[in-house]
Amino acid sequence: MSIDYKVTVNDTFHFDLDSERVAQVDAVSIEKNNFHILHENVAFKAEILSADFHQKKYTVKVNSNTYNVAISSPLDSLIKEMGFETGLSKQVNFIKAPMPGLILEINVVVGQTVKENDNLIILGAMKMENSFLSPREGVIKSISVQTGDAVDKGQLLIEFE
Structure with a gap:
């Protein structure tokens, strides 16, 4: 064929x-x-x-x-x-909590330039530590949580410029 x-x-x-x-x-x-x-x-x-x-x-x-x-x-x-494009990826501009948990560690500050796969934040949930890596290169625009904060599912954690 x-x-x-x-x-x-x-x-x-x-x-x-x-x-x-x-x-x-x-x-x-x-x-x-x-x-x-x-x-x-x-x-x-x-x-x-x-x-x-x-x-x-x-x-x-x-x-x-x-x-x-x-x-x-x-x-x-x-x-x-169908309205999709191959090879293009969506620009990720924010990171939200995928589950309720406790912020254990924040490894970045506002204004910091990060590279893809840099460790941004650690969320403790269900007796596990979940590390959130940067999905892209960029600059941290805002951090909406502090170490020790309890967060809900879908809550904004970090925003990129």
Whole structure:
């Protein structure tokens, strides 16, 4: 069974390719991101200059010309039609308590720049310590609790700028 791909080049040219046609292209890797391609007895030198795998967007240099290429599968098209986007993540701007508990430790201050996975706060609940790690890089805008506070489920703990 063949899979169809929609390919857009430089936001101008649109192509429908199936996996069988793609398989007919003879490409040999010369070194990392460099390829020798033979298609219909014509040779091409190709280099991948940049790749965003989540967005499925690539910048490719073929011979001396540079192209921006976007590739989408039938699943990508269906997800887009449903109003969702693949590869995009929601920007998390706050952290709320997932359960009632007691604030045991706060490891950040307002105005502090944090990196993804930095330990922000520890919540004691059900005889366990739950560490909340930063979901993204950012600056702490506000801290709505203090060490020793009892919190309810859904209560705002930390807000990012």
